[in-house]
Amino acid sequence: MVEYKEYKSILSAKNNMNIYRGCTHGCIYCDSRSEVYGMTYTFENIEVKANALELLDKTLSKKRKKCMITTGAMTDPYIPLEKEIQHTRKCLEIIEKHGFGIALLTKSDLVLRDIDVLKRINQQSKAVVQMTLTTFDEKICKVIEPNVCTTKRRFEVLWEMHQAGIPTIVWLTPILPFINDNEENILGILDYCKQAKVTGLLTFGIGMTLRYGNREYYFENLEAHFPGLKKEYMRKYGSSYGIKSPNNQKITRIVKKFCKENDIMYGEKDVFRFCTLFPEQHRQLSFFD
Secondary structure, three states, rough: OOEOOOOOEEEEEEEEEOEEEEOOOOOOOOHHHHHHHOOOOOOOOOEEEOHHHHHHHHHHHHHOOOEEEOOOOOOOOOOOOHHHOHHHHHHHHHHHHHHHHEEEOOOHHHHHHHHHHHHHHHHHHOOOEEEEEOOOOOHHHHHHOOOOOOHHHHHHHHHHHHHHOEEEEOOOOOOOOOOOOHHHHHHHHHHHHHOOOEEEEEEEOOOEOOOOOOHHHHHHHHHHHHOOOHHHHHHHHHHEEEEEOOOHHHHHHEEEEEEEEEEEHHHOOOOOOHHHHHHHHHHHHHOOO
């Protein structure tokens, strides 16, 4: 089901935008399902911000200073519907027209369709492509992220972005306890990061979050695909919101060591700073550092 709705604004106070609400990727762990975000309807029912293009064009034309626009934190800008209506591509073209930058987060290889626009934005200001990688094992990937391209394909996207001169960030999160929180899985993903020459990497700690709305969906999928694991979660974590893997410290050490050895930016502070600093701001800060 797709619903078109008019909105009064498109950018948050921190210049983040969501073109869609809801998602059909089907990731079993998605925190955006949480009712705290107002997702009181079926998450797979997509809401399109019908006037997103007009709002973005009008908003950017009035901004005094150029800045980075971010998208993808709540809803992937490249859900399957994007292939048909191309709202994300048109927003990128508006961002390009006004000389702003873009930092987007996705799991979809559909982003390659827009590599031409991203290259042009990166040449005049700055474009950053961020991709979520959680599971090196392709079979497990198709279980926990069933309706989107696999990790191997996302690695190929990262490599193509690097070839195009576009900096990339990997979100190594969430890591699901007793599912993908093992050293073999992490090392496989890190090898992809090295091959793709990524600029930075985020983990947010080795674990996941569970709140009302996404907890129930996650547990349903544990019962369906990992029999007995729901009981283990309830025994170990109860109703906790933040859930850390038992291997948290070990994996964190591995990731930090890898990033240091391969000159990859690591951690929320540095990566978010990189993604949100417009080139002019970056040059000013570098001058005064």
